[in-house]
Amino acid sequence: MQAYWLSLLLSAGAAVVGMWWCLRCISQARHLLDTPTSKIRSAAQGYVEFYGVITARPDDAMVGPLTGKPCVWWRFRIEEHVQEDNKRSWRSLESGVSDALLALSDGTGECLINPKGAQVRTTTREVWSGNQRHPRLPRKNGMLGFLSIGKHYRYTEERLQVGQPLYAIGDFRSSGGGRQGLDLAAQQGAVIREWKSDFSGLLQRFDSDNNGQLDEQEWSRVRLAAQLEAEDRHRLESLRPVQHHMAKPREAQPFVLSTTGEDELARGYYWQAAGGAALCLVGALSLAWQLGLQH
Incomplete structure (x- = not known):
């Protein structure tokens, strides 16, 4: 069987x-x-x-x-x-x-x-x-x-x-070759994640009161700087040959x-x-x- x-x-x-x-x-x-x-x-x-x-x-x-x-x-x-x-x-x-x-x-x-x-x-x-x-x-x-x-x-x-x-x-x-459009929000988020992987460096750049934390005003500066960085990276990428x-x-x-x-x-x-x-x-x-x- x-x-x-x-x-x-x-x-x-x-x-x-x-x-x-x-x-x-x-x-x-x-x-x-x-x-x-x-x-x-x-x-x-x-x-x-x-x-x-x-x-x-x-x-x-x-x-x-x-x-x-x-x-x-x-x-x-x-x-x-x-x-x-x-x-x-x-x-x-x-x-x-x-x-x-x-x-x-x-x-x-x-x-x-x-x-x-x-x-x-x-x-x-x-x-x-x-x-x-x-x-x-x-x-x-x-x-x-x-x-x-x-x-x-x-x-x-x-x-x-x-x-x-x-x-x-x-x-x-x-x-x-300028073929890629800029998704500003996505690129900005990617830059911020990259910076956060080196959090001590992030604090050194944006922690203006040196308290070891980033308050809301300091985070606003981070987001603005990340936006400008994303725009610069896209501009440089567009100049490269396709x-x-x-x-x-x-x-x-x-x-x-x-x-x-x-x-x-x-x-x-x-x-x-x-x-x-x-x-x-x-x-x-x-x-x-x-x-x-x-x-």
Whole structure:
């Protein structure tokens, strides 16, 4: 009886997970297809998509950790070939992903992209095997080299490189260039909170009677000074050149960086949705069959 209930639970779980995955993939595909392509210079603030080319940044000096090839973003995995119970498989040993900012240009402007949390799809992918855990280490010689024979490792490295086309969809924000309006009350409050974090310094500036407290008149002076400081900061921010940034959206919208276009990405999501629908169908049929056996 215990095995029967476990089987029912697994079938119901497969149906639910398959349905959830199907709906999620369809939703992500629709986000990609329904969001119009924008130009960086004129893009509205919020959720947008861009097509452009990856450009070099002045401080870029990045290389792939396994190949040593120049790039602006990388992801790697090192696996070991193991045998357990007469079964051979690959066991993951190490993995990692870079988080440096990327630069995307579309001819109208440049946008810096924070890739943290993004689904990154790149056509530059290398997979190879070797006898050392880290392929860039010098090869072992003598007896140690002999002992390393038979230890097999598989390396995978993916990269984004300067000059590659890039499709990007995510949360877009601009700063500087006089683009941002001044919310005086919010900025004033932020300045006051900043000053209050160093309360002794605040007292030194505004406690005119040196009693260790700020009375109502002294707080009025604090608020006035904070207002003037907020206005000065906004004025200086407006003089800075405009900068565009893209990052992961706060809401459950897809954040995707890809060297292929949205049509191919959407097609992939639809295939995943079909797989989820198939899993849901198999789970539902198995559940119905098992329940039918009890009647």
